Amino acid sequence: MSVAPRPAVPAKPSSSTPNFAHERNDSVSTPPPPQQTVYDRSLARKRGEVSLSAFAYIFSEAVQYCHSRSKDVSELEHRLNLLGRHIGVRVLELTVLREGKNAKRETRLMPMLQFVHTHIWRTLFNRPADSMQVSTEEQLQYMIIDHRPLVTEYISVPRDMSQLNCAALVAGIVQSVFSAAQFPCKVTAHSMGTDEFPDRTVYVVKFEDSVLKRV
Amino acid sequence: MYFAIVGNDDKSLYECDIGTLKPSEDASKLPAPIKDLNLYITHAALDVVDEAQWETQSLYLKSVDKFYGYIISAFVTPGNVRFLLLHDSRNDESIKQFFLDLWDIYTKTILSPFYKEGDPLGNPHFNARVKQIIRKNL
Numbered sequence: 001m002s003v004a005p006r007p008a009v010p011a012k013p014s015s016s017t018p019n020f021a022h023e024r025n026d027s028v029s030t031p032p033p034p035q036q037t038v039y040d041r042s043l044a045r046k047r048g049e050v051s052l053s054a055f056a057y058i059f060s061e062a063v064q065y066c067h068s069r070s071k072d073v074s075e076l077e078h079r080l081n082l083l084g085r086h087i088g089v090r091v092l093e094l095t096v097l098r099e100g101k102n103a104k105r106e107t108r109l110m111p112m113l114q115f116v117h118t119h120i121w122r123t124l125f126n127r128p129a130d131s132m133q134v135s136t137e138e139q140l141q142y143m144i145i146d147h148r149p150l151v152t153e154y155i156s157v158p159r160d161m162s163q164l165n166c167a168a169l170v171a172g173i174v175q176s177v178f179s180a181a182q183f184p185c186k187v188t189a190h191s192m193g194t195d196e197f198p199d200r201t202v203y204v205v206k207f208e209d210s211v212l213k214r215v
Numbered sequence: 216m217y218f219a220i221v222g223n224d225d226k227s228l229y230e231c232d233i234g235t236l237k238p239s240e241d242a243s244k245l246p247a248p249i250k251d252l253n254l255y256i257t258h259a260a261l262d263v264v265d266e267a268q269w270e271t272q273s274l275y276l277k278s279v280d281k282f283y284g285y286i287i288s289a290f291v292t293p294g295n296v297r298f299l300l301l302h303d304s305r306n307d308e309s310i311k312q313f314f315l316d317l318w319d320i321y322t323k324t325i326l327s328p329f330y331k332e333g334d335p336l337g338n339p340h341f342n343a344r345v346k347q348i349i350r351k352n353l
Contacts, residue, residue, distance in 0.1 A: 096293040104272040180294040
């Protein structure tokens with residue numbers, strides 16, 4: 001999942017027509033013919049799995065797609081958040097699976113936050129998040145802070161939409177990671193730029209009370 | 216033996232029968248043939264799993280429940296998907312390996328962008344892999 005700069009390679013035109021043979025086999029219990037499937041490939045971590053230019057391009061298309069279907073900024077952010085939720089569950093399983101023999105489930109709140117801050121961020125962006133804070137105003141509210149979020153790096157926000165933060169996608173990912181691990185919560189992304197880091201983004205994680213009851 | 220995968224929202228994602236169970240000494244007291252009860256016995260263990268999964272950080276919960284001499288072992292993935300196996304003999308190491316191999320192919324399946332969370336898991340390639348894993352470990 002990690003995104004690392006890599007020279008863009010022109011996409012290979014697909015030469016063969018899509019193969020739907022396996023769909024026809026669905027009801028029959030005969031074993032499928034031997035061929036390369038996802039199950040033959042290793043899940044082990046590789047460096048720079050995704051081209052940054054390809055990611056930036058697809059993400060900008062996704063933002064425009066959501067934009068054209070939303071009437072205001074909050075709906076746009078909500079749509080991006082929903083997109084992210086599809087990713088979170090997968091990232092969680094993959095990240096823990098890659099720990100190999102040390103794989104474990106986080107059952108307590110603080111270690112879980114730490115896990116997201118460090119391991120999930122590393123899977124997604126190749127580095128841990130910059131810091132984590134406990135909210136002083138509200139109970140069960142935590143903040144994960146990223147000084148230079150990768151997803152917003154190539155997005156220029158028009159002036160009339162200054163509220164928008166496209167890291168809503170990452171907020172969706174984080175929310176679904178926590179929810180899948182049975183820590184139901186709401187996550188929102190807020191731009192809080194400083195002079196040094198104009199793109200600095202704060203992810204506010206607000207857990208539901210049920211989390212507290214269990215702990 | 217009987218194997219089931221139960222999703223995060225308690226929906227059944229996959230199930231399969233594996234061979235036959237050796238009749239246990241208590242089995243004669245059973246009201247119906249064990250094959251008909253597999254599903255109920257196994258899913259009844261979910262309540263036990265719900266409690267046991269917070270007691271430990273390991274994914275493999277070992278045997279969580281017993282029923283007339285039969286054993287139910289469980290494995291919980293980080294995303295709270297439960298693997299349940301109903302079996303007759305105690306062999307922790309090979310069952311653990313069985314679950315770990317399954318977790319691997321489960322993860323590969325859900326990584327597909329066309330898979331939606333909560334969809335049933337059966338596709339021919341997945342089935343073939345499950346059979347292979349059963350042959351290897353059980």
